[in-house]
Amino acid sequence: MDTMRDRFAPAMSRILDEDPRAAVVLAAIGTDAFRDVAARHPDRVINVGIREQLAVGAGAGLTLAGLRPVVHTFASFLVERPFEQIKLDFGHQGLGGVLVSAAASFDWPAGGYTHMSPGDVALLDTLDGWTVHVPGHPDEAETLLRHAVAAGDDKVYVRLSVQSNAQARPVDGAGFQTVREGRTGVVLAVGPMLDEVLAATEGLGVTVLYATTVRPFDGGSLRRAVETAGGGADVVVVEPYLEGTSTAAANDALADVPHRVLGLGVGRQELRRYGQFDEHLAAHGLDAVGLRERISGFLSAGARVTA
Template sequence: MDSMRDRFARTVTELLDQDPRVALVLAEITRDRVEEAERRHPDRVINVGIREQLLVGAGAGLALTGMRPVVHTFAGFLVERPFEQVKLDFGHQGAGGVLVSAGGSYDWPAGGFTHMAPGDVALLDTLDGWTVHVPGHADEAEALLRHAVAAGDDKVYVRLSEQANRDGLGVDGTRMLTVREGRGGVVIAVGPMLDNVLAAVEGLDVTVLYATTVRPFDGEALRRAAGDGPDVVIVEPYLAGTSTAAANEALQSVPHRVLGLGVGRRELRRYGDMAEHLRAHGLDPASLRARITDFLPSRMPAA
């Protein structure tokens, strides 16, 4: 199966071929996977070197000339390090573009904390007007990237990860999907967390919603699934609690409880591998089941 990053490289190459407005701006990362695109479109594939502030600024500058820039590097170097440029060059100037990250929260633990970005979506939440896509499969990554590039001059963030679900679903860039229905609460699985969530809630009487577009937050889908007195668990592949405020706002007219599960704030200083980081943050199926059933004790499987 393709990785999301490999699919991104192929898809952005096709988009460069198809749309003369599209430009790709890189900071060395993934350059080896877009060599053909660089050969065919040397004027629209721009590698600025390891200069992440310039990466974002150049992307915004292209947008101001009428181009549709796709700006790409690891999440920590795309959102956190050049955050001032994201805030001012895109936000303050009213420029649109597509930021596409790789590396996620813990995809390459050997790279250390500099290559981890669990706070990226929470950081973008401090800004206005960003659409955020979190695909869980390479097919979804392609669909959401195409949706983002076609989205006029909007500001869009697409968060890619090495962690992926077994199957891709038919995502549309706006709404949550209902994967299964139950009567005893709602569990929202974000992007690559779906397979672990489904394994964790097997036999539990809960609804599972699948979110690959988390901003804007699909409050209507949550209200429909939750009913009049909901308990909601949100399982996200980044900082725990990132979307709890959005869920609380969606459910403000009814009594409810919300539990946010995700990456903890404590830095893990032993590199390990991705599976070990999932377990350490309580995001593996066994840990998720324990935490969900503790929050929803009446939703244990029937005898």
């Protein structure tokens, strides 16, 4: 199966052919995949080279010119390095645009920590008004990319990853989906974490929600799931980026409901051995084995407290 990033260039090329407002800004990464469409639309496929701050600034400039820009490079170079440009060129000026990242938290361990970005969503959380999509399958990535380009003048971040669930699910760029119902707690699986969560929670009797759009946070669906589980529940949020990124949003949604929240994700401690993707996943406790241990331990502790 192709990856989300493999799907990005063909999908974006079709969008460029279909939508005269669409434009793409690249920063040296992925340029070969856009060679054909760049020949057809040379004014709407722009490569600024290894100048990520310029890429974001150019994207904002294209918005001012009436286009719908999609800025693309690795997450660490798209969100972290040019963060000031995101804050000012898009946010301060009140402009919309689409950021599409690759490499996620640790997709390419051989690239080292410079090419890892577990804190990207948490960083965007410091800004107002960003929609954040975290697809869990290449089909979902293409659907959410189209949602993002068509989203008027909104500010949208689409986070691509090599990690993928085995099957795509219908996504609408909005609410959470109920994948499994239970009575002992609620586990919210974000994007490519769904398959690991389903394997980890087999037989635990929990409700599993699936999120591919995490901002805005669908607190209504979480609240309904908690109420269905008994009016008060243990909630676990499993995210493929910095642990705890969405725990505040979950707590806000359940402010007047008895609950406990555990945030699982990429740990803050840097892993200084390159290794492979699966080794990083396991080291952060995000494979099925690690998740089951931590989720079951959390649920058991809650059961002892309420007994």
